[in-house]
Amino acid sequence: MDYRLVPARFSALPGWDEDDPTPLMAAMGRCRAHIRDVKPYKTGSLGITAGELLTLLDAAEAERPEGPAAVRAFFEAHCVPFRIEKADGSAGFVTAFYEPEVAVKAEPDEDYRYPFYRRPDDLVDIDDANRPAGFPEGYAFGLMKDGAIIEHPDRGAVERGYLAGRGLEIAYARSKVDVFFAHVQGAARLVYPGGALKRITYAAKTGHPFSAIGKLLIDRGEIDAATVSMASIRDWLARHEDQVDAVLWHNRSFIFFRQAAVDDTSLGPIAAAKVPLVAGRSLAVDRMIHTFGLPFFISSDSLTHMDGGKPFGRLMLALDTGTAIVGPARGDIFTGSGDAAGALAGHVRNAATFHILIPRAAAERYLHAEG
Numbered sequence: 001m002d003y004r005l006v007p008a009r010f011s012a013l014p015g016w017d018e019d020d021p022t023p024l025m026a027a028m029g030r031c032r033a034h035i036r037d038v039k040p041y042k043t044g045s046l047g048i049t050a051g052e053l054l055t056l057l058d059a060a061e062a063e064r065p066e067g068p069a070a071v072r073a074f075f076e077a078h079c080v081p082f083r084i085e086k087a088d089g090s091a092g093f094v095t096a097f098y099e100p101e102v103a104v105k106a107e108p109d110e111d112y113r114y115p116f117y118r119r120p121d122d123l124v125d126i127d128d129a130n131r132p133a134g135f136p137e138g139y140a141f142g143l144m145k146d147g148a149i150i151e152h153p154d155r156g157a158v159e160r161g162y163l164a165g166r167g168l169e170i171a172y173a174r175s176k177v178d179v180f181f182a183h184v185q186g187a188a189r190l191v192y193p194g195g196a197l198k199r200i201t202y203a204a205k206t207g208h209p210f211s212a213i214g215k216l217l218i219d220r221g222e223i224d225a226a227t228v229s230m231a232s233i234r235d236w237l238a239r240h241e242d243q244v245d246a247v248l249w250h251n252r253s254f255i256f257f258r259q260a261a262v263d264d265t266s267l268g269p270i271a272a273a274k275v276p277l278v279a280g281r282s283l284a285v286d287r288m289i290h291t292f293g294l295p296f297f298i299s300s301d302s303l304t305h306m307d308g309g310k311p312f313g314r315l316m317l318a319l320d321t322g323t324a325i326v327g328p329a330r331g332d333i334f335t336g337s338g339d340a341a342g343a344l345a346g347h348v349r350n351a352a353t354f355h356i357l358i359p360r361a362a363a364e365r366y367l368h369a370e371g
Contacts, residue, residue, distance in 0.1 A: 003328040005082035005356070005366050010072075013081060013355055014299040015313020020068040021075070023281045024295065025060060027317050030275040031293040032057035038274065041292040046328075048291045048362050056359040057293070075315065080363035081297065084329045084354040092329030094298060096348035097284065097322075098341035099199075099268050099277075099334075101189045102178045104171035114176040115169040116188075117158070119203045119256040124149060126207070141207035152206040154252035159245070170200060170259060177237050180248050181230065183255040186322070187269040189262060189337055200257035201269045208252035210323050216250050230346030268334055271320035279336030280306070284320035289328050290356070294318045298331060300352040306335070306344055312352070329354040 010016050032054065035041060040050035056078050065074040084092065105112040124144045126135070132149050135142065143152040153162045159176070171190050173179050182188035186202040214233050217223040223232055237244050260270065268277030271284075273292035283296055296316050303312035316333070325332050331354065335344040358366060 001328075002087045004085050004087070005358075006085050007367060008081045008083050008355060010076050010081060013297050013313070014301075014353070015311065016072065016297065016315075019072070019297075019314055021281070021315035022066070022068060022071050023278050024315060024317055025065070025071060027275065027278050027281065027319070028057050028060045028293070031273065031317070031319075032061060034274050035293070041273065042287070044286075044288060044290045046289050046291070046356075047365075048294060048358060050291065050293070052359050052362040053291060053293050055361040056295075075295065075357060079295065079357035079359055080367070081355045081357050082363075082366060084356060086327075086329055091351035092298075092331070092354040094300060094303065094331045094333055094348060094350055094352045095324075096333040096335050096345035097185050098345040099187050099189055099337040100178065100182050100185055100342060101191055101338045102173050102182060104173050104190045104192060106171055106192065108169075108172045111174050112172040114173045114179045116171055116173070116179060116182070116190075116200055117163055117168045117256050118170055118258065120163065120166065120168060123152060123204055123206075123256070125204075136207075138209055139207035141204055152208075154206060154208050154249075155254040156245075156249035156252070158206070158254050159249070170257060171198075176248065177234065177244065180251075181234075183253075186255065187257075187271075197262045197265070199260045199262045199269055201260050201271075202255060203258040204256045206252070206254045208254070210253045211251045212324075213247050213251055216247065228349075230342065265337075268337060271334075273319040275319060277319055277334045278317070279334060279341065281314065281316050282319040282334040283316040284322045284325050284332035284334070285318040286326050286328065286330060287321040290318050292318050295357040296331070297355040297357065298333070298352050299355075300350045303348060303350040303352065305347060312350075315357070 035050050035054055043049045059078050063074060065071045122144045123141055126140055126142050142149040188200050190198045190200060214228045217236060218225045218228055222236055268279060271277050296318060298316055299313040301311045306312055322332055335341040
């Protein structure tokens with residue numbers, strides 16, 4: 001492994017004694033219901049199983065601690081914290097994501113012209129069993145055409161009209177930049193005339209790898225790497241309307257959505273762990289390494305704008321993943337829904353320390369390995 005787990009004490013977690021992890025209790029209950037009633041989460045390479053996680057989730061259901069001190073005491077009794085130490089000595093790293101709110105109409109008009117698309121019926125999932133010889137290794141989707149799987153047309157082709165006329169449009173936005181950033185986030189709340197609120201969440205993609213347009217603009221000298229953010233990228237696009245298509249089409253990946261209800265406006269979309277995200281308490285992780293539902297304590301001295309100028313230190317649950325989230329100490333923090341959440345998310349690119357809280361049912365194994 002290119003990392004190791006170093007046992008720690010809760011007293012060594014920066015900000016642990018000030019954190020209020022009570023919002024995690026309801027989320028843990030939802031994870032428990034999914035594991036028990038629907039399907040256990042896949043075990044990541046770290047080796048913590050859904051069954052071992054259930055010992056923690058069952059205890060939470062039985063004890064139901066209330067209040068910050070009681071909830072912290074619950075985790076102290078049922079988990080052992082381990083610092084994730086990368087072999088190269090580098091720090092962990094966090095970014096953030098959010099659920100945009102986009103004004104839309106159900107039918108296009110002169111202003112609302114840019115569609116969100118459902119998954120096409122000729123898009124197929126690709127794995128090792130059906131991957132054609134020579135097909136790009138990283139592609140998880142392709143186009144079924146004349147009995148063969150080929151590469152699906154990319155973002156540029158779709159936005160030039162490849163899918164037009166097939167009845168796949170969910171709704172239409174006023175700005176293709178708004179649509180693009182909803183693709184980047186993987187979800188959005190759609191606000192219809194009159195105030196009706198609906199939600200779209202990730203369903204599939206064309207298969208092409210994600211390419212960050214922020215990096216493109218940095219490489220071209222258009223934006224300073226030290227200050228790049230979603231806001232600075234949006235500002236540049238607004239000032240260079242003649243270059244918007246070329247820049248957006250640099251990211252060949254194109255996302256398809258499915259519709260979902262907004263049953264509770266305080267919760268985010270249902271993500272990869274099949275439970276709703278909780279603002280400020282949900283973390284996207286590398287699912288190849290980590291098992292969904294596990295608690296992580298994330299601390300960062302440089303990330304201060306999310307907690308009124310104080311260094312970031314929060315207990316979070318691993319509830320999502322993403323193609324850019326790779327490695328044992330790499331995370332993406334869900335900040336919530338709407339413009340305020342977007343303002344928070346757009347400026348998070350910080351070194352961070354990752355502690356994983358391993359249920360005591362499994363912790364002995366890792367303590368033994370460390371010894």
